[in-house]
Amino acid sequence: MNVRPSRAVLVLTVLTMALGAAACAENDRSGSDEGGLTIGLLLPGDRESRYWQFDKPLIEKKIKELCGDCRLVHNNTISDAAIQRQQMESMINKGVEVLILGVVDPPALRSTVEDLKEAGIPVVAYDRLAEGPISGHVTFDGAQVGRLQAEALLKGMGHKADGGRIVMMNGAITDPNAGWFKRGAMSVLKDRVKIAMTYDTVEWREENAHANMSGAIAALGVDGVDGVYAANDRLASGAIAALKAAGVTPLPPVTGQDAELAAVQRIVTGDQYMTVYKPFEPEADAAATMAVALGRGESLEGIAKTRLDSATTKGIPTVLLTPLPVTVDNIKDTVVKDGMYTIDDICTPEFRSACDKAGLTR
Template sequence: MGLGAGRPAATRGVLARVSTAVVVAGVLGLAGACAGGGGGGEGGQGRLAVGLLLPGGGASRFGQFDRPLIEQRVEELCPRCPAVAVAATPDPAVQRQQLESMITRGVDVLIIAAIDPKLLRPSVEAAHRAGIPVVAYDRLAQGPVAGYVTFDGAEVGRLQAEALLQAMAARGKGEQIVMMNGATSDPNAGWFKEGSLAVLKGTAVKIGKSYDTVGWRPENAFVNMRGAVAALGGGSIDGVLAANDSLAGAVISALNATEVRPLPPVTGQDADLAAVQRIVRGEQYMTVYKPFKPAADAAVDMAVALGQGRPVGSIATRTVDSATTEDIPSVLLPSVAVTVGNIKDTVVKDGMYTIDQVCPPRLRSACDKAGLTG
């Protein structure tokens, strides 16, 4: 049985707003030295070019973690290959142009973290017609996808909801929450939401307000949270289920701006450094840590195998259905809930952050209290 990915909302008029765009085609030039990498098979004679499209660079999670880990895996498989060049943008229309540019350049396989899976579908179909397999990374693209690597979104939502219920029970308050969900254009957002609702169903908790945050933009979450406080009253909000750490940060800013005290427990996802520091300060209750290295490794392994014409059955652990394609070979990885009590045993132990990064001088007192010592 595959796992349905939902039906993202249509995005209209986006291409019309981007008449000119600088398109950077991220191409990983994998030479014949990569033959046998990933799945351990043979083949892959000559040059193998892998196109990489990420929805953000720089300070984003994709820029900080996914990109260097993908580069590292490529280096492991092919030490003499050129350095990874990444096409990264938060704009779905630009990403579609980047993908089409890669097709024109004749890459052999694509790794894509789709910003808007529905908008990108015609380009994924064009890649398929050109004989270029597509590995969907983190987010399930629509169209004839050949492989998929992500974290179990239902588990992410369950971890968030379970942690929120625990935090509210510890405070003796658990009547009403606000849900700050992700963008409806991202199928993962619906997946997280479904996982959370499965836990909340049957409890006494009332969802006072639920928002789908357009574009996953923090500024939209900030406005929505202020609206929730105005409509419900700050004192009646016992918890906020925020879908990721960027939204959590905006929620906390809005609560502070409206002088809600004490702050209710707030969830998150991605284990951003700022979020981990908010957890130390007591502003954010939890985040979901997704070990990115296994995901990056699996995506590169799958891409190399597909580019060499080899099956990915030894890499995939199950199949998943998208809105358009059934039985996509997939890897769904587990996640971990992080609270103040297990920061040292999770993100620090795994080398994601050092104690010094989590605990700058201004947080030393709070870190000492949390048992976070160097």
């Protein structure tokens, strides 16, 4: 039987390791007052996720700009709190002096955040608000994300916007942002539509959304869904696949979030109505700037202009960014203009005809 060490033993161990690592790091930084930091980065998602494709390289680039001799130690976690706990604890062994954390399960990892704090390692919560004594936070306004999704959904529903039946595909119950999005969406939808079915998923997975959407269609009928609130593009993909498999035509408007390439292509073909684009570079830049400042013992006063409360901590210094809606009408002015994708990325041969029709290739 595996026996987990007591909290006291764990804290003593990590403190001892941290002191030794810090001493080594201090020796490595001799002659440089401004650099030599070891910065940890733990993000959720797999290699296909936005975190791996966009956030990580942008964070790494900004850290190098701010601190040429800083070292980045990173890992990705596929929605598994136990694995992320091990990764967080291993950051201490690796001599990390500050950690950027995209937490997968805030309540489950609260005690590990506390251990990092006791080891003298400040934590910057990235995109999702971690619990415990975090030192800074950067994210997009989740209420505004939900409002943008809801407003677009009503527009896409047209004359069915008043009294129509929608299915809500909300995000992972372990992600605090999911509730934030939902509250923002409901502030717009509550007096306009009938919430026929609502689902809170265990993880942000397409197969979960597919199963839930299939169940909703079975209960409501192929003509019983006037719109689908999907909290992100993965859930939108699963919902759309289920609608198509059930022979629902025309497809009802479906929302999304994260501006994944496949989602933008679905918007071009008309399968998905919209997505929410969260410009990743400002978020990555803010997290990197916070991490370097904290690693150097500097205040976040001039960086974070907002304060947010978690379930455990009040007044967390926060950089709160503004999301943008993306529909077929503004793809060029958002994700293409910012260099996230090129027209060639979007308009592959499979989508060339739809791109021509949408005016993207002119």
